[in-house]
Amino acid sequence: MESExxxxxxxxxxxxxQLAAAPTELKNRALMYIADALEVHRGDIMSANEKDVDRARAGGMGEAMLDRLSLTEARIKDMARGVRQVVGLEDPTGICLDDWNRPNGLHIRKITVPxxxxxxxxxxxxxxxxxxxxxxxxxxxxxILRGGSESIHSNMVLVSVLKEGLSRAGLNADGIGLLENTDRALVKELLTLRDYIDMAIPRGGAGLIRMVVTTATVPCIETGSGVCHVYVDKDADLDMAVRIVENAKVSRPSTCNAMETLLVHQDVIRPFLQKLMLVLTEKQVELRGDNQACAFDDSIKKATEVDWGTEYNALIMSVKTVSSLKDALDHIRRYSTHHSEAIVTNNKKTAELFLQDVDSAAVYVNASTRFTDGFEFGFGAEIGISTQKLHVRGPMGLTALVTYKYVIHGQGQIR
Incomplete structure (x- = not known):
């Protein structure tokens, strides 16, 4: 008997x-039906999600992760709105990227395909x-979707809604599949089905990503974990830096674009922490710092070597004092997961050196790392955030889900 x-x-x-051949109008019609169905079935979706949240809370899941799991009426409305925004985006398939004629009369075009x-x-x-x-x-x-066991009830209802939209538009509902059995052995089987699977994309913590990348025999896009840094330079506007650090850490700490490590130039460590602690203490952020940071306030715990490479996904932040831009860059190079890094400075030369040296998917000057997101970049929704260099990097929108083929027209040419 064949497996699920x-x-x-x-x-x-x-x-x-069928989906590859479907015209844009038909695909958009299916998406509009899906958006409508999300709103119509929001009660069923929220009831299923409540089961997942209750079970996760009973199992000891932390508040930050519970927030990621929870679906409110407002979030379902946002999901439907996001679907309608995708309708308005350009279809990434069938686009001619290049075309040329050869001396032998062949006409060659490079066309995007799913x-x-x-x-x-x-x-x-x-x-x-x-x-x-x-x-x-x-x-x-x-x-083919495989969510975590903690969200299985939510995902089953959501996929039934998605399938309803496809069927109503006359498209094959098998275009969306969900592995309802959450046994990890099935994931490993999925990742080796080269006859049926063309690409694997993991989204989650470091352990999940590592498992997918090391197991897959199908092509895989590594969407890395986010050990993101903010460096506050000696020439920074400290009030601006406080706002950026607060947003990068506190606005949604469970996301991969949240800041985990704060680097501060030694010339401004004391005045900056004076300002920052007023905000972070109120927000109940736990700080783990080096000797200089710990000397500033007794509430700052001593950081270990493990802390510098940890993606907390919680209201915890590491603080390190650096003596120079080079010191900050060396730390980032050692511990970064190549996701998102930021510098706060009014020195244009320092900013440019930072931009040139940091090898991450997104590098910011005077802005929060929380902007690394497909919607914020104007891509509509996103499939994930790639931290590798092939075939895509950074927030992955529609254009990350196509490849290309060459289409050649001749008049009987032979070689």
Whole structure:
């Protein structure tokens, strides 16, 4: 008897042919039906999500992760609004990237086409279920989704809503598949189905990403964890720096673009911490610092070597004093996951040196790392944030879900 994985992967593979050929108008119609269905079924969605949240809370899940798991009426409305925004985006398929004529008379065009079947493995956040499926549909791809066990009830209802939208538009509902069995062995099987799966994309913590990358025999895009840094330079506007650090750490600490480590130039460490502590103490942020930071305030715990490389996903932040821009850059180079880094400075030369040296997907001057996001970048929704260099890097929108092929016209040429 075939496993659930093979059955759903084969069905998605067949559905991908229809989706690849579907005109933009038909794909958009399916997305509009999905947006409507999300609002119509919001009661069912919230009831299912409540089961997941209750079970996760009973299991000891922290508040930051519970926030990622929770779906409110406002968040469901935002999901529907996001789907409608994707409708307004340009279809990334069928675009001619280049064309030319050869001396032998052949006319060659380079055309964007869907990837095929995309396997997306993720944790906690049920909104990823909708974002991922919608972007796949718009780009003409089928998808196999595998969310975490903590969100299984939410995901089952959401996928039924997504399938309803596809069917209503006359498209094959198998274009969206969900692995309802949360056994990790099935994920490993999925990641080796080269006959049916064209790309795997993990979204989650470092452990999940490492498992997918090391297990997959299908092509894989590494969406890395976010050990993100903010460096407050000696020439920084300290009030601006406080606002940026507060936003980068506090606004939503469970996300991969939240800041984990604060680097501060030694010339401004005391006046900056004086300002910052007033804000972070009120927000109940735990600080773990080096000797100089700990000497400033007894409430700052001593940081260990592990802290510098930890993605907390919580209201915890590491603080390190640096003696120079080079010191800050050396620290980032050693501990960064190549996601997002920021500098706060009014010195243009220092800012340019920072931008040139830091090898991360997104590098900021005088802005919060929290902007590393497909929606904030103007991509509509996002499929993830890639920290590798091929075939995409940074927030991945629709254009990350296509490849290309060469289309050649001749008049009987032979070689």
């Amino acid at each position: 994985v093979i059955v759903k992967a084969r069905a998605a593979h067949e559905a991908a042919r 990837l095929g079947v995309v396997a997306i493995i993720y944790e906690s956040r049920p909104n990823v279920t909708v974002d991922a499926a919608v972007l796949c549909i718009k780009s003409g791809n089928a998808c």
